[in-house]
Amino acid sequence: MSDQTLLREKLSQGKFLEIGVEAVKIESRTNLLFSFEKMAIRDALKSERAAQAFAEGLYAFLHGRGNLQTKFTRWCEVVAGLPRKQSRVLTWPLATVLGFIAQPDTQIFLKPTVTRLAARGYGFDFFYRSGPSWETYSSFLAFAEEIRRDLRDLRPRDLIDIQSFIWVLGSDEYEE
Numbered sequence: 001m002s003d004q005t006l007l008r009e010k011l012s013q014g015k016f017l018e019i020g021v022e023a024v025k026i027e028s029r030t031n032l033l034f035s036f037e038k039m040a041i042r043d044a045l046k047s048e049r050a051a052q053a054f055a056e057g058l059y060a061f062l063h064g065r066g067n068l069q070t071k072f073t074r075w076c077e078v079v080a081g082l083p084r085k086q087s088r089v090l091t092w093p094l095a096t097v098l099g100f101i102a103q104p105d106t107q108i109f110l111k112p113t114v115t116r117l118a119a120r121g122y123g124f125d126f127f128y129r130s131g132p133s134w135e136t137y138s139s140f141l142a143f144a145e146e147i148r149r150d151l152r153d154l155r156p157r158d159l160i161d162i163q164s165f166i167w168v169l170g171s172d173e174y175e176e
Contacts, residue, residue, distance in 0.1 A: 003102070004062070004063045007019065007055075007058075007059055007062075007063070008059065008063075010055070011055055011056065011059055014052075015055075016048060016051035016052040016054070016055045016056075017045070017048060017051045019051065019054070019055035019058070020045035020050075020051040020054055020055060021045070023045075023054075023058065023098060024038070024041060024042050024045065026098075026101060027041075027097055027098065027101065030097075030101065032093065032097050032100075032109055033093050033094065033097060034093070036086075036087045037087065037091060037093055037094055039086070039087065040084070040085070040086070040087040040088065040089050040091075040094065041082075041089060041094055043083075043085040043086070044082035044083050044084065044085070044089045045082070047083065050082050050083050053078055053081060053082070054078065054079075054082060056078075057074065057075055057077075057078030057079075058075075058078075058098060060074060060075070061074065061075035061078075061098075061099060062098075062099065062102050062103060068106070069134050069138065072099075072134055072137055073133075073134050075095065075099075076090065076095055076132045076133070079094060079095050079132070090131065090132060091132070092110040092111070092112050092130075092132055092136075093109070093110065093111060095110075095132040096108065096109045096110045096132075096137070097109055100159065100160075100163070104158040104159050104160045105158050105159065106159070107159065108140060108141060108144050108159040108162065108163055109159075109163050110136075110137070110140055111167070112128065112130070113170070114166065114167055114170035114171050115128075115140060115143075115166060115170060116128055116170070117169075117170035117171075118166045118167075118169040118170030119143055119170075121169055121170065122143070122146075122147070122169060124143045124146060126139055126140065126143055127139035143166075144159055144162045144163075144166070147162050147165055147166070148162055151165065
């Protein structure tokens, strides 16, 4: 059974809290989010109402109709509407992590500081706004596509490889 079919089945059964728990569990296997971001999404999905909005929004984002611009914009609206306890929920990492994990052929994960530094170092005119928006995300996808073209001889498999390149380029972990 595909992930899409399983998610659709759980939605039809009203298993919204279960979907939220599973999404958090899947993300927790990565080191992509900071601990305060992990806590923010976990806290935001504790109520049935928030979990339902999240689950339906996630399905529409990953598998719904429409172009990526429409789906991403709607997804950001869903994330923005989630309850906030201590940390904000609508951050670039939280808005992009699940799409990146589920669909690395078309979705990329945005860490703002590293990405801006990488774009500057690469000579790419990255359009950045702190609040998640299509304009910034589409600019980031264009940056990723430019890198993919430039690295075609290395045969990057997907945007995980491209995001890794961006991380090394923009992170101070790899200074000479």
